[in-house]
Amino acid sequence: AQKVTQAQTEISVVEKEDVTLDCVYETRDTTYYLFWYKQPPSGELVFLIRRNSFDEQNEISGRYSWNFQKSTSSFNFTITASQVVDSAVYFCALSERGSQGNLIFGKGTKLSVKP
Amino acid sequence: NAGVTQTPKFQVLKTGQSMTLQCAQDMNHNSMYWYRQDPGMGLRLIYYSASEGTTDKGEVPNGYNVSRLNKREFSLRLESAAPSQTSVYFCASSRQGTPTGELFFGEGSRLTVL
Numbered sequence: 001a002q003k004v005t006q007a008q009t010e011i012s013v014v015e016k017e018d019v020t021l022d023c024v025y026e027t028r029d030t031t032y033y034l035f036w037y038k039q040p041p042s043g044e045l046v047f048l049i050r051r052n053s054f055d056e057q058n059e060i061s062g063r064y065s066w067n068f069q070k071s072t073s074s075f076n077f078t079i080t081a082s083q084v085v086d087s088a089v090y091f092c093a094l095s096e097r098g099s100q101g102n103l104i105f106g107k108g109t110k111l112s113v114k115p
Numbered sequence: 116n117a118g119v120t121q122t123p124k125f126q127v128l129k130t131g132q133s134m135t136l137q138c139a140q141d142m143n144h145n146s147m148y149w150y151r152q153d154p155g156m157g158l159r160l161i162y163y164s165a166s167e168g169t170t171d172k173g174e175v176p177n178g179y180n181v182s183r184l185n186k187r188e189f190s191l192r193l194e195s196a197a198p199s200q201t202s203v204y205f206c207a208s209s210r211q212g213t214p215t216g217e218l219f220f221g222e223g224s225r226l227t228v229l
Binding site for chain 2: 004009035042043044045046047050091102103106107
């Protein structure tokens, strides 16, 4: 069965600190995709990144970076030099090949960045 | 840049009442989805439509019906609302079915059933 676990329910940091959001997934499929979404206080969900199971290269986009490790079934998200605007709920999600839309979401991690 | 538009944004219903949540996308996407978001539960898929003319059940379909009216529109109907259906509902679309395409979400519809 597929499952996504975000063990950190809430994290609070002070601006400019680095913070890592953990995501552990379970799947029996060898082809799958992992996602991160951001949900700011306004409520909409914003797509951040998609990785497929064959691409374990880490990715960096500005202050954001993602560490995908198949050996530990983890897809962690790091924000460097956090800012108040990073305050949001972050969701990790998993989709298996052929799932046609059944994106399995973790329960989310609420990040609060204080000035 | 409308993207995915949901209406209404807020609704209060009494138990047993019916209502329809409307969703429209202007990105010419093939696939559309309805999710619900409950505190501490993340998002759960209710129904999806991989392409015009098809609909399939997701993880939590009980108590809901859907209609893919055309390529642009995908509605979610509650025939007899129950307090357990109090939630925030999100419509989403993608260029092609996941997993290859990311989902674009609407702003959400907050439904309260008394």
